[in-house]
Amino acid sequence: MARLLFALPAVLFALSPAPADNWPLWRGPKNDGHSAEKGLPDEWTETKNVVWKVKLPGPGSSTPCVWGDKLFLTAVDGADLSLLCVGTDGQEKWKKAVGKGNKAARNDEGNSASASCSTDGERVYALVGDGHLVAYDLNGTEKWAVDLQAKYGKFEIQFGAHWSPVLHKGRLYVTPLHRSFKSVVCFDAATGKELWKAERKTDSPPRVESPDVYASPFVWENGDKAALIVHGDDYCTAHSLKDGAELWRVTELNPKANYNNHWRAVSSPLVTPNLIVVPSCKNGVTVGIDPNTAKGEIGPGATASGELWRAARGTPDVPCPILVDGTVFVWRENSNLLAWDAKTGKQTGELKLTNERHRASPVFADGKLILVGRDGNMATVKAKAEPELIAKMKLPDTFTASPAVSGGRIYLRGWTHLWAIGTK
Numbered sequence: 001m002a003r004l005l006f007a008l009p010a011v012l013f014a015l016s017p018a019p020a021d022n023w024p025l026w027r028g029p030k031n032d033g034h035s036a037e038k039g040l041p042d043e044w045t046e047t048k049n050v051v052w053k054v055k056l057p058g059p060g061s062s063t064p065c066v067w068g069d070k071l072f073l074t075a076v077d078g079a080d081l082s083l084l085c086v087g088t089d090g091q092e093k094w095k096k097a098v099g100k101g102n103k104a105a106r107n108d109e110g111n112s113a114s115a116s117c118s119t120d121g122e123r124v125y126a127l128v129g130d131g132h133l134v135a136y137d138l139n140g141t142e143k144w145a146v147d148l149q150a151k152y153g154k155f156e157i158q159f160g161a162h163w164s165p166v167l168h169k170g171r172l173y174v175t176p177l178h179r180s181f182k183s184v185v186c187f188d189a190a191t192g193k194e195l196w197k198a199e200r201k202t203d204s205p206p207r208v209e210s211p212d213v214y215a216s217p218f219v220w221e222n223g224d225k226a227a228l229i230v231h232g233d234d235y236c237t238a239h240s241l242k243d244g245a246e247l248w249r250v251t252e253l254n255p256k257a258n259y260n261n262h263w264r265a266v267s268s269p270l271v272t273p274n275l276i277v278v279p280s281c282k283n284g285v286t287v288g289i290d291p292n293t294a295k296g297e298i299g300p301g302a303t304a305s306g307e308l309w310r311a312a313r314g315t316p317d318v319p320c321p322i323l324v325d326g327t328v329f330v331w332r333e334n335s336n337l338l339a340w341d342a343k344t345g346k347q348t349g350e351l352k353l354t355n356e357r358h359r360a361s362p363v364f365a366d367g368k369l370i371l372v373g374r375d376g377n378m379a380t381v382k383a384k385a386e387p388e389l390i391a392k393m394k395l396p397d398t399f400t401a402s403p404a405v406s407g408g409r410i411y412l413r414g415w416t417h418l419w420a421i422g423t424k
Contacts, residue, residue, distance in 0.1 A: 023066040023404040026116035026164050031218050032272050033322045035365035035405035042380050043391035044421045051420040052090030059415035060113030066406040072124045074113040076102045081112050081128040094140035099128035105159035118167040129161045144192030148176055156180045157212045164216040175230050177213035184244050198244025202233045208261040210234050215265040220291050222273035232265035236278040248294045250287055253280045270321040277321045286315040288345050309345030314338055320361040324383040331362050339387050349386035353379050359400040372399045
């Protein structure tokens with residue numbers, strides 16, 4: 001009997017579900033689009049493997065962040081811009097108006113609820129299109145708020161503010177880059193106090209589209225080394241976390257010899273310990289960087305300063321690249337999924353899915369890529385050098401946010417509903 005009682009806790013522990021992997025940032029626990037969750041379904045429909053769906057107050061493109069039993073996202077809510085908390089039980093826990101007004105982007109492309117939230121398990125941080133950067137505790141109590149337009153000047157950007165704040169070790173980094181503001185800002189996550197503001201130099205001509213930056217920043221880490229990666233306005237730059245000083249920059253993303261006045265950064269870089277993949281736009285270049293050796297100005301062929309490869313065509317225009325087992329997957333906005341060798345940038349495969357527009361970034365979980373199309377067409381794909389389709393399906397909603405994965409579920413944020421996908 002004593003042996004049985006001693007063994008019982010171990011048996012119960014083995015039968016209990018594994019702790020949920022939080023999804024604290026829009027690209028996941030490691031900011032690379034990966035989740036360690038298992039047991040996710042390969043396919044779903046409106047009537048299959050939908051655990052629940054919650055009606056949202058209005059549209060938005062913000063990817064949910066997840067901590068424990070709570071999800072956080074923003075939405076257009078009538079005249080307000082609201083921060084919502086939804087439980088993993090499918091019930092709304094609280095909703096707070098954090099901003100006012102909405103700016104539609106290119107009719108149906110986006111709006112003022114486009115930036116994704118971040119959380120550290122104590123507070124949730126959100127930025128909405130009117131410039132309000134806010135922090136709430138997980139029970140819905142406001143902790144601080146900063147009006148970025150009041151502090152740094154009116155946003156001058158064609159299609160609105162889409163920059164997701166990045167949270168790292170008690171600091172919140174924001175890159176509100178547009179035609180009249182060209183600095184990177186660091187805030188204390190606990191208080192909202194500005195810790196530093198660093199100018200980000202650029203030589204883009206005045207009155208062109210390049211200063212309109214829609215990409216979001218990332219923190220690169222490898223051991224005790226770290227840097228803030230900022231993309232847009234013709235360059236990708238790395239900055240010291242201490243004071244924002246520039247460490248290196250990738251050049252010729254918008255080639256000077258054939259300059260495009262309508263170049264603008266929407267797709268954010270892929271950031272991993274030993275590889276950073278820098279996209280551009282309009283079927284332009286994509287650059288593979290070794291962040292451990294990068295220094296100075298990194299131009300075409302400058303391998304001594306960190307450039308590994310430069311693909312001349314095929315860049316993703318909106319979705320972020322993702323790296324799986326030595327292959328970089330580039331999901332172009334026309335739904336072509338390209339596979340490139342991570343060491344050389346050479347294409348190894350291609351998979352055509354649909355002819356629709358795509359805005360969400362791929363996620364890798366449970367051995368498969370999860371691809372969410374704007375019109376509701378979705379797919380799961382084997383992440384191989386020559387990618388293979390697992391399943392295709394469709395949900396009746398519009399999707400511009402990327403998937404979030406936590407607790408054995410895939411959370412899909414549509415314009416009308418938040419969907420929880422999982423095995424019932």
